[in-house]
Amino acid sequence: MASDEYPVKAVGWAEKTEYFSRRATGEHDVQFKMLYCGICHGDLHMIKNDLGMSRYPVVPGHEIVGVATEVGSKVKKINVGDKVGAGFLQESCRSCEMCTQNTENHCPNLTLTFGSTLPDGSITYGAVKFAKAFGAKVTVIGTSESKKKEAIEKLGADGFLISADPEQMQAAAGTMNGIIDTVSAAHPLMPLINLLKTKGNIIMVGAPDKPLELNTVALLLGGKSVIGSGNGGIKETQEMLDFAAEHNVVADVEVIRMD
Structure with a gap:
């Protein structure tokens, strides 16, 4: 008996080990140990290159939570041992019109962060x-x-x-x-x-x-x-975290081990 065929478009790449070096923690830097990261529909888009901006290899997962392990001498708001997070936006130019208006999430020269080479629970x-x-x-x-x-x-x-x-x-x-x-x-x-x-x-x-x-x-x-609305800037995100803490707005979390 012939079986039905269900064509599926898939994206794959050959697994390989890659090495990189990390610079020393600067006076304005915070180094932290990553504990958890989120998986949302944005990761699925990046895996499948739905948005035409993926660069492989891609390791899904962003919106990172961790603990600060080293803090630069000029960092004022974070101490070693503090819980910290890193969102979708990694870096911006800090000088354009968008950046000076606290909307660096719309900076034309922004850098996004996934667990990957650089370029969702509901x-x-x-x-x-x-x-x-x-x-x-x-x-x-x-x-x-x-x-x-x-x-x-x-x-x-x-x-x-x-x-x-x-x-x-x-x-x-x-x-x-x-x-x-x-x-x-x-x-x-x-x-x-x-x-x-x-x-x-x-x-x-x-x-x-x-x-x-x-x-x-x-x-x-x-x-x-x-x-x-894709994501917020740093100021807006901090206001959101402060509001969540004040009103006990917490996330529903399902922890899935890497293995």
Whole structure:
């Protein structure tokens, strides 16, 4: 009996050992021991070169957490033994318009960091927790009923909408001030935009590998906006960490060993 064939596009490379030397810790540097790193959909994009910017070999994993082991003489805010983190942004020019406005995450000469040669748990969970901490009424939008209990009982959402249910979506039309879209796969935008009130915003955080279709008439008539947000700058990230500490906003973590 002939078996069905399911063609799969795969990316691979030959494993090899590479050596590099690390310079001595400078007066403005912090050296730290890496303990954990995140794995999100951005790593999947880099593995598959969905965004056309991958350089192989790629070791997935970024958003690093560790403990400071050596601190330069001119570093003021970090001491040896402190818990530290390193995000998606590694370096910027520090002198352009974006850098001087504390938005170095948009620097045209930035350097990104993956566990690789230099050139995602769901972010929805964090979005719900932060929104609740800000005092917002939060509705989670999912594709099926299976996530409803978790969204309401675990994350504290006030409501749940099934995007595949036209009656639910129609009943909620024009009721939302803003939507954070975390989906990293192709999906229809117009049903979400129809949920927005006049002057409402939809913020795109996911990075689908295919273009999304958008009818601009709905934006024009309702004064609505589509905004992109990939990551924040250093100042904004620190404000986020301070807010999380003050309001006990913590991440749901599943630890997976390398072996």
